[in-house]
Amino acid sequence: MNIVLGVTGSIACYKACDLANSLTKKGHSVHVVMTEAGAKFVTPLTFMTLTKNKVATDLFDESEPERVEHISLATEADLLVVCPATANFIAKAAHGIADDLLTSVYLAYINKPVIVCPAMNTNMYENQATQENLRILKDRGVTIVEPKVDHLACGTTGKGALADIDTVLNCIESFTA
Numbered sequence: 001m002n003i004v005l006g007v008t009g010s011i012a013c014y015k016a017c018d019l020a021n022s023l024t025k026k027g028h029s030v031h032v033v034m035t036e037a038g039a040k041f042v043t044p045l046t047f048m049t050l051t052k053n054k055v056a057t058d059l060f061d062e063s064e065p066e067r068v069e070h071i072s073l074a075t076e077a078d079l080l081v082v083c084p085a086t087a088n089f090i091a092k093a094a095h096g097i098a099d100d101l102l103t104s105v106y107l108a109y110i111n112k113p114v115i116v117c118p119a120m121n122t123n124m125y126e127n128q129a130t131q132e133n134l135r136i137l138k139d140r141g142v143t144i145v146e147p148k149v150d151h152l153a154c155g156t157t158g159k160g161a162l163a164d165i166d167t168v169l170n171c172i173e174s175f176t177a
């Protein structure tokens with residue numbers, strides 16, 4: 001499968017490296033798209049080395065004249081997975097905002113499966129805005145891999161930790177079988 005893996009600016013980004021690695025080993029072609037914030041947590045070099053594919057971060061980095069990168073990525077993908085997904089990304093996805101590469105790919109990718117894996121502080125997760133945004137995505141057919149209760153990087157314990165990578169992998173496999 002041709003999988004676009006969106007990586008956004010969460011402390012859980014390091015777990016997406018394992019996900020990219022596992023998917024690549026399973027034979028999927030993984031194309032990582034990172035937000036600017038995501039690239040502050042893990043370098044594109046890590047994902048490029050793990051997936052053996054170029055990592056896209058910049059909407060305006062149009063290095064191949066025959067491609068409009070965000071449209072090509074969306075058109076060529078069989079599955080779009082955003083892991084980890086920030087509250088910010090979820091809000092933008094819910095409201096059709098396309099102000100960077102990942103959200104532009106997201107908007108251009110229609111009628112195909114999408115998996116979103118939220119990861120954030122408990123208050124951010126429980127905030128009515130985030131809950132309403134998640135509801136919008138669910139109602140549009142997006143599969144949400146629920147975050148789990150855990151000790152969070154901010155020092156508190158509560159719901160918001162990225163689901164286990166095995167749970168995310170199982171969810172992805174349900175679309176690839």
Ligand SMILES: Cc1cc2nc3c(=O)[nH]c(=O)nc-3n(C[C@H](O)[C@H](O)[C@H](O)COP(=O)(O)O)c2cc1C
Nearest residue numbers: 008009010011035037038086087088089119120121
């Ligand atoms: C140390 C640190 C950890 C963060 N972790 C998260 C997180 O787990 N989830 C989240 O929604 N935002 C988190 N943020 C805030 C996001 O990085 C911020 O909202 C950013 O604008 C997200 O941009 P993006 O959605 O384009 O990646 C964190 C910020 C910092 C500085």
